[in-house]
Amino acid sequence: xMKLVSVSVFVALFSLPAFAQNYQDHDAGMLMNHGDGHxxxxxxxxxxxxxxxxxxxxxDKIAETKEITVHAGHKYAEKFPGRMxxxxxxxxxxxxCTKLTVHFINDDSVRHQWMMHGLPKYLYPKGMFxxxxxxxxxxxxxxILPPGDKTYLVHCDIAQHMEKGMKAQLKVGKGDGDLPxxxxxxxxxxxxxxxxTLPELLAKAHEEANLPEPVVEPVxxxxxxxxxxxxxxxxxxxxxxxxxxxxxxxxxxxxxxxxTVTEIIAYLFDLNxxxxxxxxxxxxxLLKMIQK
Numbered sequence: 001x002m003k004l005v006s007v008s009v010f011v012a013l014f015s016l017p018a019f020a021q022n023y024q025d026h027d028a029g030m031l032m033n034h035g036d037g038h039x040x041x042x043x044x045x046x047x048x049x050x051x052x053x054x055x056x057x058x059x060d061k062i063a064e065t066k067e068i069t070v071h072a073g074h075k076y077a078e079k080f081p082g083r084m085x086x087x088x089x090x091x092x093x094x095x096x097c098t099k100l101t102v103h104f105i106n107d108d109s110v111r112h113q114w115m116m117h118g119l120p121k122y123l124y125p126k127g128m129f130x131x132x133x134x135x136x137x138x139x140x141x142x143x144i145l146p147p148g149d150k151t152y153l154v155h156c157d158i159a160q161h162m163e164k165g166m167k168a169q170l171k172v173g174k175g176d177g178d179l180p181x182x183x184x185x186x187x188x189x190x191x192x193x194x195x196x197t198l199p200e201l202l203a204k205a206h207e208e209a210n211l212p213e214p215v216v217e218p219v220x221x222x223x224x225x226x227x228x229x230x231x232x233x234x235x236x237x238x239x240x241x242x243x244x245x246x247x248x249x250x251x252x253x254x255x256x257x258x259x260t261v262t263e264i265i266a267y268l269f270d271l272n273x274x275x276x277x278x279x280x281x282x283x284x285x286l287l288k289m290i291q292k
Contacts, residue, residue: 113132
């Protein structure tokens, strides 16, 4: 019996690493310095705008020294309906001229960033402070916040990550207002409605765009010579439509996956425009053939 317990404990101890999340630590001392506060390594870690010494103009001294840890990942977006990614914190506030060290931890298996915009360009190249890591991993960087009351955008600049929820705001001093569409802080610029149907959504978008009602004019005044009588409500056209719908539905599902409602509407309008243009070109060719 004791032998069986010993074997079980031995197996359990060696099984623990398989269930634990292993984070690669991109230590600042191991990152290659490319100048201008640009640090990076070959494992996917990068810091841009790292500055722990030079004071921004208007700062006589460092007001205080702060450290924060920010997590990023899919699980932090679960509390925000319709969002895919998020930081664990959506709002930060510090005194002007604060020396701030950010420890950025990526909990996903994809690349994420913690990027702050609007900083003085004479001190921070391209006006930004940037932490980036291919996760799951951790990276740290330091900056000195400028003087004055201002609200800065913090987000992930990977394609669609910000649109899908990974953004926050950082207020220096009192800030100069709130930014729109910050999860759990400010209202979305475009409100999501999960009860509206697609036809209703298209009609609403048509009305909001103030578009005129579509006018369909006859192209050919040719009297049909063949009349097909339909003896059943389930016509051949209906069958063809259903078959096309079954074939096209999986492709549309893949196409629309991850797209916002606005992106779907824009795509459908563009597709409809192309179909109309194709129809007009086809009719023009038929007319030319008839005239010959």
